[in-house]
Amino acid sequence: MSDSNDAPRKPARKKVELDPRFLSYKHVWVYIEAERGEVHPVSWELLGEGRKLADQLGVDLVGVVLGPPEARTRAICEEAFHFGANRCYLVQHDALRDYRNEPYTKCLTELVDTYQPEILMLGATTLGRDLAGSVATTLATGLVADCTELVIEAESRCLASTRPTFGGSLLCTIMTQRHRPQMATVRPRVMAMPDADASRRGEVIEHAFSIVETSIITKILQFIPDDTRDKPNLPFADIIVAGGRGLKKPENFQLVWDLAKVLGAEVGASRPVVQAGWAELDRQVGQSGKTVRPKLYIAAGISGAVQHRVGMDGADVIIAINNDSNAPIFDFAHYGIVGNAMQILPALTEAFRKHLAQARKAG
Incomplete structure (x- = not known):
């Protein structure tokens, strides 16, 4: 000893x-x-x-x-x-x-x-x-x-x-x-x-x-303000539904849009999805994209690599959907759903649609 x-x-x-x-x-x-x-x-x-x-x-x-x-x-x-x-x-x-x-x-x-x-x-x-x-x-x-x-x-x-x-x-x-x-x-x-x-x-x-x-060398000849119509405004969105490479093919990214429409949310995307042309650059979340702090962030088919995490882990609530139970995103998500995003997203969309319809009737 x-x-x-x-x-x-x-x-x-x-x-x-x-x-x-x-x-x-x-x-x-x-x-x-x-x-x-x-x-x-x-x-x-x-x-x-x-x-x-x-x-x-x-x-x-x-x-x-x-x-x-x-x-x-x-x-x-x-x-x-x-x-x-x-x-x-x-x-x-x-x-x-x-x-x-x-x-x-x-x-x-x-x-x-x-x-x-x-x-x-x-x-x-x-x-x-x-x-x-x-x-x-x-x-x-x-x-x-x-x-x-x-x-x-x-x-x-x-x-x-x-x-x-x-x-x-x-x-x-x-x-x-x-x-x-x-x-x-x-x-x-x-x-x-x-x-x-x-x-x-x-x-x-x-x-x-x-x-x-x-x-002063430079001169202001005319001030033309940015036209922000129909442009995504992810940094100040309250709800974001984001899709990643786990959605397999571009047609499946429509499932993200469907859920976002029901929730009145903005649509986000991971870098691989943007690079593949499934979504425009203004919707990229992460180190080389936008930094966001929504009340709710739903990540479908996103592994949660640090490049993406630094852009969204300030969200109040993060819900992760991924068929890999060992995906890094489950280490910091508040709620995790292990499963096929192509099946879970339509189910969530329908559930939210019914719930919001009932809430409108009750209100």
């Missing part, structure tokens, strides 16, 4: 201390993305997550609002307070009326250099990705893109940013230890939407920004 003192010991963890150069960098910033006065919901989601990080660090949560000199631009600051911000930096200038990389990068970089935030977060939208990359390059700091989790490493005060890698087959955690600010982007619907508190108030700090229009 061996003495317990002879057991191998784990090497002591090296203590990580905050670099003295970074002592002047404080507070958690969230860039509030707005176009024509409309705030992208990802900004409020980031404020909810930023509130947790700021509380852990014992610092303020700060919103950054850039836009034209209009009342609506200032009103966005008040909304940011409702979602948890303590203060807002407000920059109003005609050159910021519509997004252009050059003036927005110059303005946000100037704010960072002046007020020195510890952490800066942006939404991983088309606009946010463009701006984040330019700002990080200009500041010569690190940027972790498309994060799925953000936590504070207590000893070093570093932001530990987790994101999928190797095509979504692995998750890696990255920390920016030698540069500030620490920057991260997060896709819409990855973080939960916080509750708004209309009684919350905060401090608005106006920053004077100077730029000459003639020095």
Whole structure:
């Protein structure tokens, strides 16, 4: 019998201390993305997550609002307070009326250099990705893109940013230890939407920004809004019925549409299904598609690989249908049905149709 003192010991963890150069960098910033006065919901989601990080660090949560000199631009600051911000930096200038990389990068970089935030977060939208990359390059700091989790490493005060890698087959955690600010982007619907508190108030700090229009290379000739008619809106759907390769052939994907129609749901799809041409790209859920947080997610014939999971495991309720009892999706689904999706989907469709008809009669 061996003495317990002879057991191998784990090497002591090296203590990580905050670099003295970074002592002047404080507070958690969230860039509030707005176009024509409309705030992208990802900004409020980031404020909810930023509130947790700021509380852990014992610092303020700060919103950054850039836009034209209009009342609506200032009103966005008040909304940011409702979602948890303590203060807002407000920059109003005609050159910021519509997004252009050059003036927005110059303005946000100037704010960072002046007020020195510890952490800066942006939404991983088309606009946010463009701006984040330019700002990080200009500041010569690190940027972790498309994060799925953000936590504070207590000893070093570093932001530990987790994101999928190797095509979504692995998750890696990255920390920016030698540069500030620490920057991260997060896709819409990855973080939960916080509750708004209309009684919350905060401090608005106006920053004077100077730029000459003639020095800006890009010009806005015309603003043409997106035509969203008949386009899927998976990130904000309450119910999604999604189909995968387990449906065997494209004709069977109609069973997903049939159930979705009865439930008033959006239709989603896994990457193999989209690649096979059974569904359009706008309906792809997962690391290379949409991130969703519905109240109900029904996955038919989807194995549940990590690439798909990172796009939908924030759903309130997940129902999985798969004939393989060992499919990974059963490890995180709330309810599982082991069986043939081509038989189960029509049965569910008929059952829901009858139940909803009875409910309408009773109502």
